[in-house]
Amino acid sequence: DIQMTQSPSSLSASVGDRVTITCRASQGINNYLAWYQQKPGKVPKVLIYAASTLQSGAPSRFSGSGSETDFTLTISSLQPEDVAIYYCQKYNIAPYSFGQGTKLEIK
Amino acid sequence: EVQLVESGGGLVQPGRSLRLSCAASGFTFDDYAMHWVRQVPGKGLEWVSGINWNGGVAYYVDSVKGRFTISRDNAKDSLDLQMNSLRNEDTALYYCVKDSGRFGEILGAFDIWGQGTMVTVSS
Numbered sequence: 001d002i003q004m005t006q007s008p009s010s011l012s013a014s015v016g017d018r019v020t021i022t023c024r025a026s027q028g029i030n031n032y033l034a035w036y037q038q039k040p041g042k043v044p045k046v047l048i049y050a051a052s053t054l055q056s057g058a059p060s061r062f063s064g065s066g067s068e069t070d071f072t073l074t075i076s077s078l079q080p081e082d083v084a085i086y087y088c089q090k091y092n093i094a095p096y097s098f099g100q101g102t103k104l105e106i107k
Numbered sequence: 108e109v110q111l112v113e114s115g116g117g118l119v120q121p122g123r124s125l126r127l128s129c130a131a132s133g134f135t136f137d138d139y140a141m142h143w144v145r146q147v148p149g150k151g152l153e154w155v156s157g158i159n160w161n162g163g164v165a166y167y168v169d170s171v172k173g174r175f176t177i178s179r180d181n182a183k184d185s186l187d188l189q190m191n192s193l194r195n196e197d198t199a200l201y202y203c204v205k206d207s208g209r210f211g212e213i214l215g216a217f218d219i220w221g222q223g224t225m226v227t228v229s230s
Contacts, residue, residue: 001169032215032216034216034217036152036217038152043202043220043221043222043223044152044202044217044220045220046207046216046217046218049207049216055218087151087152089152089154089216089217090215091214091215091216092215093215094154094157094166094167094213094215095154095166095168095169096142096154096157096215096216097153097154098151098152098153098154099151100151101151101152
């Protein structure tokens with residue numbers, strides 16, 4: 001099975017910072033990659049699908065890029081409400097596995 | 108409003124069975140594949156199982172194959188997960204999740220999540 005590895009596992013940044021989270025697949029997955037945000041005590045919410053397509057309703061400061069094995073989620077200007085755990089997920093074939101998550105905090 | 112409401116969780120002994128249900132509303136249920144995803148409190152997300160629009164295709168994560176069965180009743184807009192031979196490591200919050208793909212086949216990306224139902228396997 002394809003493994004999804006995110007880095008870093010956690011990070012702390014200041015409001016207004018540009019933040020980048022990476023996700024690496026152990027094999028190529030084309031662009032079948034989604035990013036989810038899970039705020040404390042809440043259910044996950046999709047931000048990005050097809051590696052770079054912003055989900056309707058997601059803030060435009062979020063963007064995604066990459067293909068095959070290397071992907072990034074970027075927050076152009078970090079806001080206090082972005083405190084959350086971010087997960088990447090592959091969906092080229094089953095099992096539709098997730099990365100281990102990246103916990104984002106505000107300095 | 109699109110809504111998924113899970114039920115059926117609880118405390119169960121190892122080796123016993125439990126059946127989870129999910130009631131869907133606010134969208135045309137049989138237009139979409141559906142999934143179960145679980146999360147140990149404080150830990151990451153794990154996809155468990157998915158089913159296409161008519162139940163003809165179903166997939167499972169290796170750790171539950173042969174023990175869990177996903178099914179759906181389109182007449183009742185409901186999704187089930189029959190869990191047999193439960194193990195301590197099945198303890199988690201189980202989410203019912205809507206697939207974002209069109210035409211009812213499994214895409215594997217998720218756009219709507221329920222609030223989850225907690226399953227605790229312990230003696």
